[in-house]
Every structure is written in structure tokens, then in C-alpha cells.
Amino acid sequence: MLGTVLYGPRDIRCEEVAEPKILHPTDAIIKLSATCICGSDLWPYRGLNEVSQPMHMGHEYCGVVVEVGSAVRTVKPGQFVVGSFCISDNTCPHCRRGFQSSCEQREFMSGAQATLARVPLADGTLVATAETPTEDLIPSLLATSDVLGTGWYAADAARVQPGSTVVVVGDGAVGLMGVLAAKQMGAARIIAMSRHKSRQELALEYGATDIVAARGEEGVAKVRDLTQRIGADSVLECVGTQESMSQALACARPGSMIGYVGVPHGVQFDGQRLFFTQVGLMGGPAPVRRFLPHLMDLVLTRKINPGKVFDLIVPLADVAEGYKAMDERRAIKTLLRV
Numbered sequence: 001m002l003g004t005v006l007y008g009p010r011d012i013r014c015e016e017v018a019e020p021k022i023l024h025p026t027d028a029i030i031k032l033s034a035t036c037i038c039g040s041d042l043w044p045y046r047g048l049n050e051v052s053q054p055m056h057m058g059h060e061y062c063g064v065v066v067e068v069g070s071a072v073r074t075v076k077p078g079q080f081v082v083g084s085f086c087i088s089d090n091t092c093p094h095c096r097r098g099f100q101s102s103c104e105q106r107e108f109m110s111g112a113q114a115t116l117a118r119v120p121l122a123d124g125t126l127v128a129t130a131e132t133p134t135e136d137l138i139p140s141l142l143a144t145s146d147v148l149g150t151g152w153y154a155a156d157a158a159r160v161q162p163g164s165t166v167v168v169v170g171d172g173a174v175g176l177m178g179v180l181a182a183k184q185m186g187a188a189r190i191i192a193m194s195r196h197k198s199r200q201e202l203a204l205e206y207g208a209t210d211i212v213a214a215r216g217e218e219g220v221a222k223v224r225d226l227t228q229r230i231g232a233d234s235v236l237e238c239v240g241t242q243e244s245m246s247q248a249l250a251c252a253r254p255g256s257m258i259g260y261v262g263v264p265h266g267v268q269f270d271g272q273r274l275f276f277t278q279v280g281l282m283g284g285p286a287p288v289r290r291f292l293p294h295l296m297d298l299v300l301t302r303k304i305n306p307g308k309v310f311d312l313i314v315p316l317a318d319v320a321e322g323y324k325a326m327d328e329r330r331a332i333k334t335l336l337r338v
């Protein structure tokens with residue numbers, strides 16, 4: 001079958017790889033309906049995470065179950081399923097408290113930019129739909145697997161409430177999903193910080209009420225002007241750099257929460273500054289499994305259309321072009337046709 005392997009910085013190849021097999025009785029094998037490239041895939045692609053051996057890429061997935069291990073009870077061959085990029089048993093104490101991304105048996109999905117994929121802990125990780133969804137819903141269902149679930153978690157962690165004022169730092173796919181999530185949670189004002197025209201337009205479509213293109217001090221001043229000079233009730237940090245975290249801290253009012261979901265690279269905190277800023281920080285890998293049934297329902301009943309975030313669609317064989325387009329910011333997010 002075809003799979004995606006990263007050999008080193010900017011050396012990504014779609015090539016013939018071995019088909020996955022059931023390794024544990026709790027595994028399932030799925031045939032991908034579609035898969036995609038994550039912003040976090042760009043870290044190793046750009047050489048910012050070390051690639052010590054060939055990496056089988058891909059952790060966002062949906063598809064049809066083709067085989068299950070002997071211990072799998074809740075999904076069966078033929079069912080359409082979506083799973084989180086975090087593998088979880090959904091039964092351990094952390095899972096029961098809604099933090100499946102800190103599951104005692106946590107693994108991170110890999111190898112999903114392929115025709116077939118193995119999903120460990122299938123009972124805990126996968127959510128099946130009642131019927132096979134129509135083709136046009138596949139991009140949005142795929143989005144629930146990570147990018148929407150992560151944007152949703154940013155809004156949840158930042159405690160977005162009906163009527164609240166929200167700032168979203170980062171106009172990548174996750175930031176745009178954060179805008180969508182804040183809108184669904186009833187935010188009255190959603191300020192998207194974005195410098196790119198096409199992303200600004202999508203942010204507005206997803207519910208942003210204001211766009212701030214400026215960054216740094218100027219950006220903070222604009223946010224203050226829009227928030228009665230006190231800052232936002234909730235800030236979603238969706239990038240993971242020092243610059244974006246500093247921006248988030250400066251836009252948050254005392255007593256607010258920052259939900260941060262960009263994987264931090266080189267981010268440092270000044271203890272005293274944090275102390276006197278008086279904001280709460282909640283982040284980490286999103287417990288997408290907690291949100292999946294709700295998000296899938298919103299998609300299946302056509303209340304949301306997160307799939308619009310895919311502005312480039314290429315066949316799996318052209319995965320290298322998909323990475324390149326995202327790396328060069330020509331594409332927000334690439335969907336891979338399988």
C-alpha cells in the first residue's frame with residue numbers, strides 16, 4: 001500500500017510500505033476515507049524536531065473498519081469511524097475525567113497518511129457513526145479527528161462562555177477552528193489576529209467579529225481598544241512560539257484564561273510576570289475523544305462545516321506537494337485523497 005515517510009528535513013515521500021497488521025487484540029485496522037497534513041507535521045518537516053529514523057507520518061484520520069482484534073467490542077468491520085490523534089483506553093482515571101490525552105495508556109497515532117492504518121485501543125479511541133456518511137461530509141468528519149478537536153479544546157480550556165470576549169492568536173487551521181468553537185460556545189465578540197487575507201475571510205465566515213492584523217505592542221493596543229481597555233475574557237493561543245504566547249498573555253485581562261494548544265517550541269515564562277499578570281493557563285494535547293461524539297453530531301446534522309479549512313486537496317501520491325504548500329503558506333491545510 002502507499003504510505004508517507006519523512007526521511008529528513010523537507011524529504012517526504014509517498015512510497016510503497018508494508019500493510020499494517022493487528023499487533024494486539026485491542027487493535028483495529030481501518031481503510032482511510034481521507035487523511036490530511038497537520039500543522040504539527042511541519043515541525044519535523046522543517047527540521048525543528050529531529051528525525052533520527054524514517055518517520056511514518058499522519059495522525060488525523062477517518063475511515064471504514066476492515067479488521068478488529070479479538071478483544072475489540074464497540075466497533076466492527078464495515079463501520080465508519082473517527083478517532084482522536086491521541087490513542088486512549090477511555091476507561092482509566094484520567095480518561096474518566098475527560099483528559100484522554102493524558103490516558104495512562106496514551107500513544108500518539110502515526111502512519112495515517114496512508115491507505116490503511118492500525119488504530120490501537122480501538123474501543124477507547126474510535127467513535128462509529130450510525131450510518132456511512134455521504135462523501136461531502138468526509139472532510140468535516142476528518143477535521144474532528146484533530147484540528148477541530150484541538151481548536152475546540154483551546155476554547156474549552158480558555159473557558160469561553162456565552163457573551164464573552166475572545167481573542168484567537170494564530171490564523172492557522174487550529175486558530176480558525178478556535179474561532180468556530182468560540183462561536184458555537186456563544187462568544188459575543190471574537191477577535192481573530194490574522195495578517196492573511198484568505199484566512200481573515202474564513203475567520204469571519206466562522207464567526208469572528210473583528211480582525212486584528214497588527215502584532216506585538218500595536219496588536220495589543222488594538223485588542224485593548226476593542227475590549228474596553230481591559231483585555232479579553234478568554235485567549236486561544238494556537239501557534240506555540242514565544243511571540244504568540246507573549247501576544248496571548250498581553251491580550252488577556254486579569255482573571256482570564258488562556259487555552260494554549262500550539263505545541264510550544266522555545267516558549268519560556270517569566271515567573272514574576274506571570275504572577276502579576278493574573279491569568280490562568282490551560283493547554284496541552286487536546287483530549288479530542290471527550291469532544292468527538294458532540295463534534296461528529298454537529299457535522300452530521302450540518303450545523304458546522306469545519307471541512308472548509310482544507311483549501312488544498314491532492315492525491316496521497318502527491319503528499320510532498322501538500323507539505324510544500326503548507327510550508328510555504330500557500331495552503332492553510334491539505335487534505336489527502338486516498
Ligand SMILES: [Zn+2]
Binds near residue numbers: 094103
Ligand atoms: Zn485512559
